[in-house]
Amino acid sequence: MENESLLHQKLSLFGVNPKKEERHNDNKTTSSAVTIRGVLTSLKENLNEKDKRPVIHLGHGDPSAFPCFRTSTVAEDAIVDALRTAHYNCYSPTLGVPSARRGIADYLNRDLPYKLSPDDVYLTLGCSQAIEISLSVLARPGANILIPRPGYPLYEIHAAGSNNNLEARHYDLLPEKRWEVDLDGVEALADENTVAIVIINPGNPCGNVFSYQHLQKIAMTARNLGIIVIADEVYNHLAFGSTPYVPMGVFGSIVPVITLGSISKRWIVPGWRLGWLVTSDPTGILQNSGFVDSIKGCLNAASHPVTFIQAAVPRIVDQTNGAFFAKIIGLLKETADICHERIKEIPCITCPVKPQGAMFVMVKLNVSMLEDIGDDLEFCLKLAKEESVIVLPGRTVGMKNWLRIAFAAEPATLEDGLERIKAFCQRHAKKQ
Numbered sequence: 001m002e003n004e005s006l007l008h009q010k011l012s013l014f015g016v017n018p019k020k021e022e023r024h025n026d027n028k029t030t031s032s033a034v035t036i037r038g039v040l041t042s043l044k045e046n047l048n049e050k051d052k053r054p055v056i057h058l059g060h061g062d063p064s065a066f067p068c069f070r071t072s073t074v075a076e077d078a079i080v081d082a083l084r085t086a087h088y089n090c091y092s093p094t095l096g097v098p099s100a101r102r103g104i105a106d107y108l109n110r111d112l113p114y115k116l117s118p119d120d121v122y123l124t125l126g127c128s129q130a131i132e133i134s135l136s137v138l139a140r141p142g143a144n145i146l147i148p149r150p151g152y153p154l155y156e157i158h159a160a161g162s163n164n165n166l167e168a169r170h171y172d173l174l175p176e177k178r179w180e181v182d183l184d185g186v187e188a189l190a191d192e193n194t195v196a197i198v199i200i201n202p203g204n205p206c207g208n209v210f211s212y213q214h215l216q217k218i219a220m221t222a223r224n225l226g227i228i229v230i231a232d233e234v235y236n237h238l239a240f241g242s243t244p245y246v247p248m249g250v251f252g253s254i255v256p257v258i259t260l261g262s263i264s265k266r267w268i269v270p271g272w273r274l275g276w277l278v279t280s281d282p283t284g285i286l287q288n289s290g291f292v293d294s295i296k297g298c299l300n301a302a303s304h305p306v307t308f309i310q311a312a313v314p315r316i317v318d319q320t321n322g323a324f325f326a327k328i329i330g331l332l333k334e335t336a337d338i339c340h341e342r343i344k345e346i347p348c349i350t351c352p353v354k355p356q357g358a359m360f361v362m363v364k365l366n367v368s369m370l371e372d373i374g375d376d377l378e379f380c381l382k383l384a385k386e387e388s389v390i391v392l393p394g395r396t397v398g399m400k401n402w403l404r405i406a407f408a409a410e411p412a413t414l415e416d417g418l419e420r421i422k423a424f425c426q427r428h429a430k431k432q
Helices: 002-014 029-034 036-045 073-084 098-109 126-138 154-160 183-189 212-225 285-289 291-300 307-319 322-343 376-387 411-427
Strands: 121-124 143-149 166-174 194-200 228-232 257-262 275-280 360-365 402-406
Touching (some): 098 275, 126 143, 126 194, 126 257, 126 291, 143 154, 285 291, 322 411, 376 402
Parallel strands (some): 143 166, 228 257
Antiparallel strands (some): 121 275, 257 275, 360 402
């Protein structure tokens, strides 16, 4: 009870600020160079136009361009039918179309030991907006939030915004422990001004999947520190290794959980921009502290997901059949295996942990084995120019001289891309 009281005090202090919905973040444009999209744009600008080979994009988690990763016909038909009713050409309700909120609650309830209600679900313009709103609600001068390293840079960008007043503190994910959270490091980083810890599961950029036992330890650590958990589960259910996916909301009775998700990854439709922010809070701490009211205040001034896409959500999440999901999981497992095996053939790149989920793998780059390449950014720039292959430099996600490779691609395309990377490394290898 003492820790719950501490958490309630923190949320009351940091959560409610009626001025937040009026704010504008002037720093966002200057941060573009450290976003994944900004870095990938720079790499694309370095491509050699004279190279007639197709460009192979292994830098981002959007396999929708590949025919084998096409979304389900149920999803496509649901969108078309919702549009043709002509009932959803209007503005969206502030918190989301009621039937869509109910559909998401029902979808998430399949994996939870308690029941979410539609009132716990807030629809957002993709998961990115859910991240922005979560951090905006928590922000106040002096507050800090714990985010993973390596991680997803959008958290740091929103925390660092001039008006957000939220310090980002990085805890480590441990490759020698299958990218588990360094919980001792978390306890050392946290102080009386820490308001939340972010976890990403399944993992971007590491391709890890946390076990039930490890998630439980994270929940207990957060409870002991008097902080909430922000669970980024945009890759929910995209697990294909030996560790099953478990949503953090399972532990909502231990610690309040803000679950962020979307249909972007599981249904392979990132361009549809339909996400959610869900309060998994069976003990009512978030409601009683005013945190929920602050979420609603932020949404009052936000852009909303397209109304007819929201209207299609109940059918999409309820009627997509298991065969579609099994096909996507099978493809991801196949391409993860290809990536892991082909990397073994490249001496200057090592993969400490075979990916178990999501769409990425983190690999370590040994620049000392290369003749004229000083770091991961130079590696990626030259790779783009010489081989028309794009991968993400690890510094973008917090790990210099590492690389993030997206393996969610047509298997033959992935094989070609990895063969080009191998040839590039052989060409630049130091002479013995």
